[in-house]
Amino acid sequence: MYLLILWLPLLGSIFSGLLGRFLGHKGSSVISVICVFLSMFLSFVAFYEVGFMGLNYCIMLSPWIEVGIFKISWSFLFDSLTVTMLVVITVISSLVHLYSLEYMQNDPHLPRFMSFLEIFTFFMLVLVTADNLVQMFVGWEGVGLASYLLINFWFTRLAANQSAIKALVVNRIGDFGLSLGILTVFYIFQSVDYFIIFSLSPLFSNYCLNFGGINISGLTLIGVFLFIGAVGKSAQLGLHTWLPDAMEGPTPVSALIHAATMVTAGVFLLIRFSPLLEFSSTVLNILVLFGSLTAFFAGMSGIFQNDLKRVIAYSTCSQLGYMVFACGISCYNVSMFHLANHAFFKALLFLSAGSVIHALANEQDMRRMGSLIKFLPLTYSLMLIGSLALAGFPFLTGFYSKDFILELTQVMLNKNIHSIEGSFACWLGNLSVFFTAFYSFRLIYLTFVNSVNTTRETIMKSHESSLLMLIPLIVLGFGSIFIGYLGKDLFIGLGTDFWKSSIIILPSNSYFIEVEWLSVNLKWLPFVLSALGVGLATIINTTKAHIYLYNTFYRNICFLINKKWYWDVLYNRFFVYPILNFGYLVSFKNLDRGFIELLGPYGFSKIVPTWSYIFSQLQTGMVNHYLFFIVLGVCLFFLILFNQIQLLIFYSVLIFFI
Template identity: 85%
Template structure:
């Protein structure tokens, strides 16, 4: 049963990919949807057995790599952390598959699209079920490959080509860091298995590596390398630039990447390695700083974006920052709870945006929308639910996890546990709530409530989608309302033993009891910031008061933020262009075309014209002649190096028979 959860998406991808021409749109759609829905049902059974009944399962299929101490098997681990990820991945993937049947019905390459979606799901399932680092890395790289294929699905578009290559190249940096982390882990622990690494972690707290006389803690170094991998995959500040550009793919791809699969892989990696990261305060402080900065800068960037999907993409980047600095304050279970909650309302937002884009003939600029409540009332209602859940409005799904993360940061600030890190986490996280509320309501006003800027032809033709698109939206809407309430006591309730040994939190880092005794006025702080963001967004869109604020400073600040803080320009100017110039002027022109060619056959032929005629005669284009010279050269090499006449005679006889 457990292995079928992985095999079904793979089989569906193979069938729809290789037999899509024979199956057609309907056949490919039916097979792909059935496979992922069956995987969802089996994931629910696994959740019941493992999560609720407490029966962890580890399945070893066969040995894979055995070289000295390195022994790796194809094996799969199903614990509480894994089954939650299985539920999230298969649920969102099933609804996205169903949604795609209608959204992509006019695309001639629908079977290929469904195949890519399923292979994406399969690699993510491999990533979360692996019980060793090498097998996890297979899923990690597979997710990157599948994201490239999906973002570049409409490969005739230049913007899609550029975005897919950018996502692949930027993630190479994070993947390089993760590979260094895997190598360092094996060097220290002599194993890549999770059980071995986690059981030995307390014994290596004082272990250090010597680099040029500098002693670095081994656990800290591993944690930093793993976090570099998470920075790339989960789009943290510095390597976040690929995430907004990934919107060039079809909208269902955006929902799958941002809600349940690729961007959550880095957060899952950090939560999985909680038994190791807990023993390094330096890594925890780095997580707090990077996570809070990412949440803050991404939330500000979303305020001045005009592309509907790009606004939601920046909100994803901001929410990932919350998950990361929640790991930094050693609240991995709260981070996992927010990850599961975020999957539902973020998928709802993206698929609702797809419904709007579908109704307006692929229009994505919010400035060219407006007054869609009369034409898309159900989509408006569901997008409003998703937006308020994102903001953390009381008693919706986002409220139960997001506000609790902010309460925990306030505890670290009050107790002065980490000084500047506590200040970062508390105030930047709280300010991010304000900007999140602002751009969420700005999106609602520009898209649905303000005066319309849609062309008459599009507004007349706009209508609600069919049931194939509405059913996933309605189910995600219910999830965005109830999932947080239903899962709160199970995941983060006091005294719950749901996570068991899959998440380790040291007693000195546990703040859950203190959160219950936090000052009630501080608990209201996130709600107050949310209301202020909603108020200012309403004020600006109703009264147009921003016209009075339009001075030089305000204009330049808005321009800076709308250009995404010039991250891409800085990267191009200081990294990309110098590397390209070095590759062309130094490596290619001076070394390859200059030094090497002048000392090689080309230079010698120009130096002695007679030799040029001789060399040209030797190039006959026949394979047997080239084999003769290869063997003859090998003979002379052996004479010089080994000085063995017997081998020379043997090779000459061999050449004769050839």
């Protein structure tokens, strides 16, 4: 049963991709949807058995690689962390598959699209069920490949080509860091198996590696390399530039990448390695700093974006920052709870945005929308629910996890734990709440409430989507309302043993219980900031108050934020262009076409023209002549290597017969 959770999406991908020409749109769609829904049903069964009944499973299929002490098997681990990810992935993937049937119905390549969605789901399931680093890396790279195929699905568009290549190249930086982490793990622990690594981690807490006379903690080095991998895949500050550009793919792709699969892989990696990260305070501090900065800068960048999907993409980046710095304060269970909650309301936002784009003939600029509340009332209601959950409105799904993370940062600040990191996490995290509420309701006003700003023909043709698109939205709407409340006691409740040994938190790093005694006034701070953000968005979008803010400083700040803080420009100027210039001027012109050619056949022919003429006559074009020289070269090689006359006689006879 457990292996069927993985095999069903793979089978669906094979049938949809290879037999799509014969099955047609309906046949490939039915097969792919049935496969992923069966996988979802089995994931719920696994969640019940492992999560509620406490039965962990480790299934070994067969040996894979055995070289000396390096032994890897195809084996799968099903613990509480794994089954939680299985439910999140399969539920969101199933709803996205169902939604795609209607959204992509007019696309002639629908079977290929469904095949790519299925293979994406399969590789993500491989990633979360692996019980060793190498098998996890297979899923990690497979997810990256599938994301390239999906972002570049409309491959005739230049913007889609560029975005897909950018996502692939930027993620290679993180993948390189993860590769170094895997090599370091094997060097220190002599294994890449999770059970061995986690059980030996306490014994290596003081183990150091010597580089040039400098001692570096082994666990810290591993943690830094793993974090670099997470930075690339989960779009943390520095390698986040690929995520907004990934919006060039179809909207169901955006929902699948942002809600449940690819971007959460880095956070999952950090949570999975909690037994190792807990022994390195340096890595935890790095997680806090990068996570809080990502939440702040991504939240601020989303304020002045005008593309509907790009605003939601920056909100994803900001929420991933919350998850990462929750790991940095050793609250991995809260981070996982927010990951599960975020999947529902972020998928709701993206699919609702797809419904709006579908109704407006593929228009994505919010400035060209407006008054859609009259034409798309159900979509408006569901997007409002998603926006309120994202902003942390009380008693919706986002409130139970995001506000709890912020309360934990306030405990850090009050206790003066990691003073600088605690201040960063607390203040930047709370400011991000203000920005999140502001851009969420700016989106609502520009898209649904404000006066219409498009052509009469377009607005009169707009209508609610069909039932196949609305059913996933309604299901996600209920999830965005109730999942947080239903799961809070199970995932982060006091005394819960749901996570068992899948998440390890050292007693010295745990101050989880102290949140219960936090001042009520401090607990109200995130809600007050959210209300301020909603109020400011309301004032600016319903009145002309923003006109009085138009001075030079304000315009410059708006321009800077609208240009995404010039991250892409800086990368191009200081990294991309110098590397390209080096490749052309030094590597190509001076080395390939210069130094190497002069020392090679071209230079030899110019220096010794007579000999070059003689050698050129040997190029007869006859295969038997070339075979003679190949065998002669092999004979000379063995003669020089072994210096045995018997070999010379043997090969001479062989040449004679040839």
